[in-house]
Amino acid sequence: MTESLTYTARLARWQGDRGTYHLVSITGNVAEQIAMHERLHRLEYGSQRGFGSVKVMARIGDTEWKSSVFPQNKKTEWILLVSKKVMRSEDLAEADQIEVELELL
Template sequence: MDADLARFLRDELGHAPEAGAGPWPESWNVRGPVWLWQGSDGAPTKGAWYFLTIDGETAQAIRAGAVNAAAWGSVYVEATVGGTTWRTSLFPSKAHGGWLLPLKAAVRKAEKIVDGTEVEAVLVLA
């Protein structure tokens, strides 16, 4: 993993998700712009990491529904954007008060997503 990305994730991580009491929906719809993470020097990094921010009530509901935290307090999800579905992890973010959904290159290519593209994602805890 890119050292700058590892530092970024360490700085961004909030507390590990806590198990909570339901009920919560089987899935959440999240809409927002995709953004490109900039390295510590403000320039795009070699790996070009893109994220969708999940905040507000949806972030709280995911935190309440997540019973199995993974590395760095991340939560396993199945995500769908457009016609593409994949398994990934949401990373907690102190700066955004919620979660970050990474969008890998194969997803961005299949769905023609670039920095600033408004997307809708459907998330299901995995």
């Protein structure tokens, strides 16, 4: 069973020790739905994925890619990393308001 969700947020930039990353922070009702999906997966398979992540098929504009969302703040917030390839392909920049479609896998 797959579930599709749509979320609108600003593209954020995070500077880490190993480089600069662009990401979308997912909160609210969509974050709750992702957390429920993760709990059901854990109950069904008896274990969680690495770092408690959830595999997704993500889409921004015409660009679609397979990725994962990662839990933050006791799973009330999830993070989706947006690669440079997606940034170039969709002509995105930091602070752009974007709509992300997620298919939970």
